[in-house]
Amino acid sequence: MRSASMRKSWLALVTLLLSIGLLAACGGDSATKCSDEPGSSCVWAGTGVAGLDEDGLPKTESRFYWPIDLAFGPDGTAWVVDWNNNLIRRVNPDGTLVTEIGFFAGDGPLEGDDFSEPGIDRRLIQLNHPTDITFGPDGNVYLAVWHNHKVRRFDPRTGLVRTMGGRGPEFAGDGETWNEARFDFPKSLDFGRDGTLYVLDQRNQRVRKISPDGTVSTIVGTGEAGFSGDGGAPELAQLNFDTGGNPAPSGSLAVGPDGNLYIADGLNYRIRRVDFARNVIETIAGTGERGFAGDGKPALQAQLSSVTDLEFGPDGRLYFADTQNHCIRAIDLTTGTIAMVWDGKGEGPGLQGRQRFLNRPLGIAFDKEGHLYIVDTFNSRILRATS
């Protein structure tokens, strides 16, 4: 014979235990806990819901809005290009997420001038759809601020942002210094070993470069979208990136360990390489036909979708975000074969079920330990995989 109050206590106890159990199951879910165990993977940042939260929340409890890329600074800090929040975010050593650059969508400061020295405070500058971030040999952080048609430079020592050309979308400035350069949706950036900054100038259908002396020039592309030039000089070749009034972010570039330049040639559904020693451009992956085929076979016979990020892995392979195929693939450049790394529509090690589904991943990155990070853009989260 139990009294009502006893029954209530039992109920409370059961509820409490259930809650603890649920908390343990959710909070301690192996899916969200990152470990270094080979083959493991986890949701590393983001909640899976698009949005923006205040600074200082743990990174798995803080939202992104369609993040597009991630990069690790020389000190190991993770920087996230939070595309549709129009912000550059940074992960603190304690795992919390903060906004590093920007305060809302726009272009530049409301007052003052980001075109002249010393620049503008990082939180007083507005960005419009940044797409890429890279770290210069000079200690500065370089941003492709795609929808502002600008390349911007952030000095972490002063906290100031300076704009490097780009007063409006246009093709201009070749042969001049970067102050005079104009870009048209600069999508991707990377530094060469000699300190050259390469810029994928999307709607200009070109790859530009800013030499260490500050001179701007075109190194790939005629300016007209198309596919041509393999086996010839890169500046005579055609590339093909999304264009029109409001294009989608298209293409990517990366400098390889061999010093050559690799280009995700978006709407040509190919990956191309500029061999600087021979001054030749060539295709290394993709038949040119959009599709999803060829894993385990020569990359030249494979079908790709529009590829939007390239990164060299610790194993020397060239990894890429095969965005519209919702997967990450890699090419072994010594054998020329292509392989699946993370099939965001199918089975694989690590995260299971819906947790491993990708929705148009636009970015990938590796940290110093060699973990692969997948920016699962339209799920507004970042995954981490241990090979």
Next chain:
Amino acid sequence: MRFPMTRKWQRMGLLAVAALATLLVAACGESSSVDCDPGTVCTVAGTGKVGRAAEDIPAIESDLYLPIDVSISPEGKLYLLDWSNHRIRLFTPNGRLETVAGSNAVGDGPEGPAIESAINHPTRIIFDQQGRMVFSAWHNSKIKRVDLTTGMLEDIAGTGTRFYTGDGGPADKADLDLPAAIVFDKDWNLYIMDQANQVIRKIDTNGVITRFAGQCLVGEERTDAPAMMLPGTNKFGWVEADKNKACNATYGGDGGPALQARIGQQVGQSAQPAGGMTIDPQGNIYFADTINNRIRKIDTNGIITTVAGNGGRGFGGDGGPATSAQLYWPHDVEIAPDGTLLIADTYNNCVRSVGADGIIHTVAGVCGSSGFSGDGGDPTKALFDRPYGICLAKDGSIYIADTYNQRVRMVMGNKA
């Protein structure tokens, strides 16, 4: 004494309450049911946080991303333009939000089911003769239409290229450049604020597009020779003019034909949707001449005048003639059945009204101060943050897209 708005409007000598409650001509219908006392302001959607809310959760628990306007259909349904989430959402009868157009992406199309079709920064919704939703897809440079019974979306004007071509031809072959606002007249001709082209264009019921107001002049303007139409465009300029340059934003032409007038809407990288438009029952068109800090009117004879704003940027003039007052980048206008003009005085962070007597007042917000406060109280003591859109409901309630507060707010009407 409980309703400050009533006192104010009575002071203005307007039968605002009765008029607003009984007459309906403008685009809006009835308000949705929200627990809000007459004459007070409240939040009807948004949490204040940027986010992309899931479907079918209460509107006031749904994160928004720069909501830019609301619109009410002929049958009284309330729609929200969740601008930077690139989608259009419906307030359901139980106060939840449901997406009716826009996919989980930003982009353009394809035509077909509206909830699988990407759109890019929609700015304005109106309804056509058949009750279909017509909206300006600002960043797509297109006008799109959704048949709400089938849920199918199609493009009806603009090629998607941001340029100025096509006058005199079919609207679907014409280039627009940031169509921000749209309005139908009583004969169902469609008017488009073609923002970056600095013109208002008109699509007649045969689908032919023409220029209705404003001029697109490019490059340095001269007086010693007439401007010529630049080859392959509908832009005008002089010999050395570059047709790829933006049309000049300037001010001019009051008292003359609207086709000769000049207007000033935002262009360039930081441009935000500008130039909200509305039409009164007589067919006079009112629009926000945003960077000119004026509200202008085009009467049925095609003559343009300024009805509010002296051109000076700032806040001033309440209690005096609207044409001597200062506005700061107004973005939207609405006209009440009694002829009262409501103005989203965006960068003053307030909503102002101009009565039939031409006197300007503030009806919501503290002009010159931004913030978020005041729900449940006097709307003129509440704070807003850059309200871009306003919509007047049948019962006199004013919906305010409190854009940078990531909320939609409402000044409850005084309907008895």
